[in-house]
Amino acid sequence: MTAPTRGDRGQSQTLKALLGIRELVFAGAVGPGERLSEVILSHRLGLSRTPIRAALAQLEQEGVLETMPSGGHTVRAFTQADVADAIELRGVLEGTAARFAAERDADPVRLQAMHGILDALDRIVAEPRKMDFSAYIDFNGEFHNLLHALSGSETLRREIERVMKLPFAWPNAFVTAQSQMPEVRASLVVAQSQHRALVDAIERREGTRAEALAREHARLALTNLDVVLEDRTLVRTVPGLALVSG
Amino acid sequence: MTAPTRGDRGQSQTLKALLGIRELVFAGAVGPGERLSEVILSHRLGLSRTPIRAALAQLEQEGVLETMPSGGHTVRAFTQADVADAIELRGVLEGTAARFAAERDADPVRLQAMHGILDALDRIVAEPRKMDFSAYIDFNGEFHNLLHALSGSETLRREIERVMKLPFAWPNAFVTAQSQMPEVRASLVVAQSQHRALVDAIERREGTRAEALAREHARLALTNLDVVLEDRTLVRTVPGLALVSG
DNA sequence: CCGATCCATCCTGTATACAGAAGCATGGCT
DNA sequence: AGCCATGCTTCTGTATACAGGATGGATCGG
Numbered sequence: 001m002t003a004p005t006r007g008d009r010g011q012s013q014t015l016k017a018l019l020g021i022r023e024l025v026f027a028g029a030v031g032p033g034e035r036l037s038e039v040i041l042s043h044r045l046g047l048s049r050t051p052i053r054a055a056l057a058q059l060e061q062e063g064v065l066e067t068m069p070s071g072g073h074t075v076r077a078f079t080q081a082d083v084a085d086a087i088e089l090r091g092v093l094e095g096t097a098a099r100f101a102a103e104r105d106a107d108p109v110r111l112q113a114m115h116g117i118l119d120a121l122d123r124i125v126a127e128p129r130k131m132d133f134s135a136y137i138d139f140n141g142e143f144h145n146l147l148h149a150l151s152g153s154e155t156l157r158r159e160i161e162r163v164m165k166l167p168f169a170w171p172n173a174f175v176t177a178q179s180q181m182p183e184v185r186a187s188l189v190v191a192q193s194q195h196r197a198l199v200d201a202i203e204r205r206e207g208t209r210a211e212a213l214a215r216e217h218a219r220l221a222l223t224n225l226d227v228v229l230e231d232r233t234l235v236r237t238v239p240g241l242a243l244v245s246g
Numbered sequence: 247m248t249a250p251t252r253g254d255r256g257q258s259q260t261l262k263a264l265l266g267i268r269e270l271v272f273a274g275a276v277g278p279g280e281r282l283s284e285v286i287l288s289h290r291l292g293l294s295r296t297p298i299r300a301a302l303a304q305l306e307q308e309g310v311l312e313t314m315p316s317g318g319h320t321v322r323a324f325t326q327a328d329v330a331d332a333i334e335l336r337g338v339l340e341g342t343a344a345r346f347a348a349e350r351d352a353d354p355v356r357l358q359a360m361h362g363i364l365d366a367l368d369r370i371v372a373e374p375r376k377m378d379f380s381a382y383i384d385f386n387g388e389f390h391n392l393l394h395a396l397s398g399s400e401t402l403r404r405e406i407e408r409v410m411k412l413p414f415a416w417p418n419a420f421v422t423a424q425s426q427m428p429e430v431r432a433s434l435v436v437a438q439s440q441h442r443a444l445v446d447a448i449e450r451r452e453g454t455r456a457e458a459l460a461r462e463h464a465r466l467a468l469t470n471l472d473v474v475l476e477d478r479t480l481v482r483t484v485p486g487l488a489l490v491s492g
Numbered sequence: 493c494c495g496a497t498c499c500a501t502c503c504t505g506t507a508t509a510c511a512g513a514a515g516c517a518t519g520g521c522t
Numbered sequence: 523a524g525c526c527a528t529g530c531t532t533c534t535g536t537a538t539a540c541a542g543g544a545t546g547g548a549t550c551g552g
Contacts, residue, residue, distance in 0.1 A: 013536065038504070048537045053504090054303060061307045063404060070544060071504050085401040092342050096335070155331040158309060159409065166401075259506065284534070294507045299534090316514060317534050 013047050017055035020045045025064055025075055026167055028242030032077035036065070062165040078244045080229065084222055086169040091218025093160045094144070097151035098210035102202045106150050114150070114199050117143045118192075125185075125192050133179045136188070137172045143195060144171045147214075150202065167240035174224040177237045181227065191220055259293050263301035266291045271310055271321055272413055274488030278323035282311070308411040324489045326475065330468060332415040337464025339406045340390070343397035344456035348448045352396050360396070360445050363389045364438075371431070371438050379425045382434070383418045389441060390417045393460075396448065413486035420470040423483045427473065437466055 011019075021041060024030055042052045056073045059065045065073045120139050124132055148157045164170050178184050194217040201210035228234045228241070235241050257265075267287060270276055288298045302319050305311045311319045366385045370378055394403045410416050424430050440463040447456035474480045474487065481487050 037502090039502085049504090050536055050538090054300075057300060057303060058307065061304065063401070072544095081399075082401055085399045089342070089399075089402060089405060092338065096338050153327075153331040153335075155309070155328055155412075156335060159335060159405070162408070163405065283532090285532085295534090296506055296508090318514095 013051040014054045017041075017045060017047050017051040018058060021052070021055050021059060022064070025059070026240045026242070030075050032075050032243050032245050034075050035068070036073045036075065038072075062162070064165070075243065080225075080244055083168050083225060083241070083244055086163065086166045087218055087221050087225065088215075090160070090163050090169045090171075091215040093156065093163060094147060094218060095211035095214040097148050097153075097156055097160065098198060098202060098214040099207040100151040100153055100156065101147070102205050102207040102210045104152050106152070106202055110146055110150055111199070111203065114143070114146055117146065118196055118199060121192050121195060125188050131179075131184070131188075133175065137175055140175065140191075141172055147198070168225075168238060168244075170239075171221075173238050173240075174221050174228060177228050177234045178224060180234065180237065181224075187220070187224070191217065194220070259297040260300045263287075263291060263293055263297040264304060267298070267301050267305060268310070271305070272486045272488070276321050278321050278489050278491050280321050281314070282319045282321065284318075308408070310411070321489065323491050326471075326490055329414050329471060329487070329490055332409065332412045333464055333467050333471065334461075336406070336409050336415045336417075337461040339402065339409060340393060340464060341457040341460040343394050343399070343402055343406065344444060344448060344460040345453040346397040346399055346402065347393070348451050348453040348456045350398050352398070352448055356392055356396055357445070357449065360389070360392055363392065364442055364445060367438050367441060371434050377425075377430070377434075379421065383421055386421065386437075387418055393444070414471075414484060414490075416485075417467075419484050419486075420467050420474065423474050423480045424470060426480065426483065427470075433466070433470070437463065440466070 021036070024041075024044075030036060036056065038049050038052050038056070041056075042049050045052070056065060060067055060073060064076060066076045068074055117139050121136070121143065124136050124139065148160050151157060167173060178187055181187075194213055198210060198213045198217065201207075201213055228238055229244070235244075267282070270287075270290075276282060282302065284295050284298050284302070287302075288295045291298070302311060306313055306319060310322060312322045313319055363385050367382070367389065370382050370385065394406050397403060413419060424433055427433075440459055444456060444459045444463065447453075447459055474484055475490070481490075
């Protein structure tokens, strides 16, 4: 039993380490400021220190962990302001993606796909009985992915992807929480209206409008943030929000 | 001679590997698409494979290298559009930093320091005889660093720092090239005027103006890009521009 | 009873060993 | 002569060994 011939096949050890540690951190199994011992982690995840080490380094790059001056890693403590900034930053970057899409010629094929997603979201939101949140999350995620691709800038797309590694900056972060909040329907109707307006602005080559709309769309998450942080039970439904202290 | 008791003291092996490989790549010692062998690198830099490996992983995160599907790393090939996007992206992010600085209360102490830098830059640019480019680069870099800090958002500051890891997105990237171009003085006068306007906008809490100014300021590099790419000898003065193909 | 110092333990950074996979060239076959 | 199979070489991914330094606790002194 030296190397990768373990029972679980498929992913590399490093990937397993990455996913495993992410899970531990975002689930709140290790609190902010707490030290992550490589040895303990390697035992806990059944890996050697090498892939653990690689994963820790990457998570530091992602902004989830911090390196102590004396060596070793700790979980980064996020403030409420950090979360707000991350969300606003996503708005700024998605705004730029929308503007790029409007200014350059957005790929017609992708725009067509965009309309398909819009229609699907319409149908989900309009559903009179209980909404299919799982489907909403899928299509909403796809909408945003497509928007990023529509920018036509690989550099920008990478940067957005990076910011969304912070789980509370993810477009779907608050949707599950919303599902347990009173004014769900209204909130998602607004979001969907913004989705449509955004695509419309892109098609009309109205870059400034597209940018402003994308920013405002992200701010929807910001208003949800306040509500969620008031309610301990809701906090748990938003991945990574357990790390917020203060 | 097992470990870190090498003659050169100070930095860790990993840092040496990082700097060394960055140097090799940005100097054009390895061309775009070329494969980087860990063994060869470890020989070349006099390190073991472990720190080399860590450095390669980080450089991939920075967007300088790419991982091959079969494993191993290659130098990423940048197009001219990639460079333009990176510069524009810096403009967007610094624009956000400027807006934040204007919207939130910018730290008065730092604002004071900002004025000191502005004055220094004024003196350098106004110098009738040959300009001190080295000093200009220092103060210009300091201006931008302070701007990023003035935003008051650590999340944003980190993101900006990341984008500037692409050397051609660095605020000073084209200054050395400019020093060999005809209309130097004029160009730097414009830049300095934008610096002043930017600080003025922040102090007056004019967020939108501050944002627009920072974006336009970054675009100054964009106009230089075209000029530089025409001239083979100038290309060499801008770090990392050797990676641009097409 | 509190604080500082010293010692033992643990932990990280680095080097190296090892195995499976990929790339490559040679040689055989059609 | 061209193409495919095959064996070798070289590589990366992973595990482990080792050493210097940090951390924490117990003991001694005030």
